[in-house]
Amino acid sequence: MDLNVKRDGAKSVVYVVGDIDLHTSPELREMVLDLFRNRQQSQVIVNLAEVAYIDSSGIASLVEGLQEARKQNGRFVLVGLRDGPRHVLELTRLLSVFEIAETEEGVS
Amino acid sequence: MAAEVEITVVSHPRWLRVIRRVLAEYAESKGLDSQSAHEVVLAVDEAAANVIKHSYQGDPGGRVTVAASEVAGGIEVEIIDNGEPFDPIHHPVPAPDEIRAGGRGVFLMQAAMDSVEYEQRDGRNCVRMRKLSKAHAE
Numbered sequence: 001m002d003l004n005v006k007r008d009g010a011k012s013v014v015y016v017v018g019d020i021d022l023h024t025s026p027e028l029r030e031m032v033l034d035l036f037r038n039r040q041q042s043q044v045i046v047n048l049a050e051v052a053y054i055d056s057s058g059i060a061s062l063v064e065g066l067q068e069a070r071k072q073n074g075r076f077v078l079v080g081l082r083d084g085p086r087h088v089l090e091l092t093r094l095l096s097v098f099e100i101a102e103t104e105e106g107v108s
Numbered sequence: 109m110a111a112e113v114e115i116t117v118v119s120h121p122r123w124l125r126v127i128r129r130v131l132a133e134y135a136e137s138k139g140l141d142s143q144s145a146h147e148v149v150l151a152v153d154e155a156a157a158n159v160i161k162h163s164y165q166g167d168p169g170g171r172v173t174v175a176a177s178e179v180a181g182g183i184e185v186e187i188i189d190n191g192e193p194f195d196p197i198h199h200p201v202p203a204p205d206e207i208r209a210g211g212r213g214v215f216l217m218q219a220a221m222d223s224v225e226y227e228q229r230d231g232r233n234c235v236r237m238r239k240l241s242k243a244h245a246e
Contacts, residue, residue, distance in 0.1 A: 019128075022157040023121035053128065055153050056212040063209045084146055091219045092212050 003031055011043040013104060017050040020058030020085075029061035032076075033068055042074040045107055049080030054088050066098060075099065077107050111175035111186070119160045119170035119189070127174050128153050131185065134176045138183050140241055147220035148185065148239045154213040155187040155196065155235045162199075163191025163233055181244030182222070187235045194233055197226045 001018035012035050020028060028046075035041040044065065048054075062078065069076035077099045081089070089095040101107045113134050117123035128149050135145035156172050164170040173188040196214045217224050221237040228234070 019125060021121065021124050021128075021153065022160065023124060053149075055124075055150065055157065056210070056216050057157065059212060060209040067209070083143075087143065087146065088150065088216070091216055 001027065003027060005031065005035070007039075007041070010041055011045070012039070012041045013045045013047055015047045015050070019053040020051055020061070021053070021055045022057045025055075025057040025061045028058065029064055032061065032065040036065075036068045036072050036074055042072065043077070044069065044074070045077045045079055045104060047080050047104060048078060048082065048085055052082055052084050054085040056088075056092070058085075059088060059092055059094065062098070063094070077101055079104050079107065111177045114173060114175040116171050116173040118168055119164040119172050119191070120168040121157065121160055123172075124153055124156055124160075127156055127172075131174065131176065135183060135239070138178055138241075140183070140239065144239060144242065148183065148237075151217040151220040151224070151237055151239075152185050152187060154217050155237070158194065158196050158213055158235075159187060159189045159191060159233070162194040162196075163189045165192065179238060182238060182240035184236060184238045187237075188229075189233050190231075191233065193228060195226045196235060197224060 001020060001024035004015040006013045014031060032044055035044050066076045079101045081100060115130050117126060131149050131152050132145055135148045152174060159172050170191050175186045177184050199214050222240050223238045225236045
């Protein structure tokens with residue numbers, strides 16, 4: 001898994017490439033929490049267009065990002081969900097819990 | 109019943125990806141549709157991750173074996189380890205709507221597969237899961 005961040009003021013987009021699993025999810029978790037806690041970001045968008053697979057540890061990292069955003073009165077958005085990750089969110093009944101947009105441009 | 113495909117890796121999360129690739133190939137070769145194949149991969153990945161986290165408690169010195177076989181109407185996969193006894197079936201499963209971070213692995217295994225069983229066999233943990241093709245599951 002590779003992570004890249006594009007920052008624009010208080011808004012960041014995290015681009016994830018590759019599978020998010022028990023091996024890789026800690027890195028994503030750390031990055032998202034760092035953006036909210038230490039980099040004064042109020043909006044974090046996670047772009048999952050290049051993620052074909054996510055497991056429960058990846059879902060846990062995203063839930064932590066959402067919780068941190070709420071704590072900071074910030075915003076946490078998922079974009080570019082592919083079929084696999086979308087299905088895992090459906091199975092865990094979390095699809096409606098996250099703010100989800102098709103594309104970055106679709107985030108108002 | 110002898111497994112058609114069997115893979116053993118050390119108990120480090122970096123090898124989960126290899127298990128997923130083997131299982132994806134196996135599920136597709138048995139004619140499961142892409143969503144069912146994804147569900148098999150997900151459940152086996154979660155079971156193997158549980159072995160690493162709970163049975164071996166993060167120690168990468170153990171072994172995890174995944175063995176896949178064809179059964180009537182679908183496939184059966186066993187995940188076997190020599191770690192501490194750990195029964196995921198009776199592990200507390202959080203309410204799925206609860207907004208908490210972790211603990212969804214076992215819930216996902218049960219949601220993704222048609223059956224999930226655990227037994228201790230010859231002193232080893234064995235999780236056995238079945239996935240039926242959609243025609244047989246209905």
